[in-house]
Amino acid sequence: MSLTWILDLDNTLYPAASGLFRLIDANIQAFMRGLGIPASEVPALRDRYRARYGLTLCGLMAHHGVDPDEYQTFVHDVPLGAFLAPDPELDAALGRLDGRRVVFTNGSGAHARAVLGHLGVAHRVERVFDLSFMDYTPKPQPHGYHKMLDALGSAAERCWMVDDLPENLDTASALGMATVLVGAVPRPPHLLVASVVDLPGLLLAPSRTAG
Numbered sequence: 001m002s003l004t005w006i007l008d009l010d011n012t013l014y015p016a017a018s019g020l021f022r023l024i025d026a027n028i029q030a031f032m033r034g035l036g037i038p039a040s041e042v043p044a045l046r047d048r049y050r051a052r053y054g055l056t057l058c059g060l061m062a063h064h065g066v067d068p069d070e071y072q073t074f075v076h077d078v079p080l081g082a083f084l085a086p087d088p089e090l091d092a093a094l095g096r097l098d099g100r101r102v103v104f105t106n107g108s109g110a111h112a113r114a115v116l117g118h119l120g121v122a123h124r125v126e127r128v129f130d131l132s133f134m135d136y137t138p139k140p141q142p143h144g145y146h147k148m149l150d151a152l153g154s155a156a157e158r159c160w161m162v163d164d165l166p167e168n169l170d171t172a173s174a175l176g177m178a179t180v181l182v183g184a185v186p187r188p189p190h191l192l193v194a195s196v197v198d199l200p201g202l203l204l205a206p207s208r209t210a211g
């Protein structure tokens with residue numbers, strides 16, 4: 001039975017420094033102002049919704065009747081080509097990860113597929129599991145993880161999950177997956193890499209973390 005690589009998208013397959021996130025963030029704020037929420041109240045409300053629901057969107061769905069497709073189309077309307085370019089190094093690294101490769105993201109599938117296309121790695125990814133697949137119950141809540149494992153027909157013990165947020169990996173680790181944090185600060189028990197392009201090297205030295 002082959003391994004499955006479960007890859008986060010934002011800040012994992014492309015870096016936070018790309019600047020893209022700031023544009024998406026500005027769109028989220030604009031969307032909320034469009035609902036009639038005063039600009040001065042937007043930051044505190046976002047903090048509250050993120051703390052309670054995990055994502056701004058989930059709070060807007062619960063309290064403002066927001067349609068998730070409408071929200072995601074609006075906030076992801078950014079010029080991806082200005083921020084993302086084909087990444088041959090990433091493409092090669094993903095190609096060296098034996099097994100199935102899927103993307104698991106709290107964003108929309110349309111955004112994920114567009115990003116993968118701009119990075120030139122869409123052909124490396126078998127399937128995208130997005131927020132709608134998770135029934136709008138975002139990572140790190142376990143619901144989406146269980147549903148994804150069912151869909152993959154895979155045991156957690158045969159999966160490697162890769163994410164830039166330790167809390168998302170904590171859930172995966174509790175389920176029995178091997179976990180790799182993309183970042184600079186070690187958070188055991190998760191293995192650590194500075195970049196996803198370092199993942200194939202982890203397999204060559206499985207007892208060692210990149211930190």
Ligand SMILES: [Mg+2]
Pocket residue numbers: 008009010011012163164165
């Ligand atoms: Mg991320």
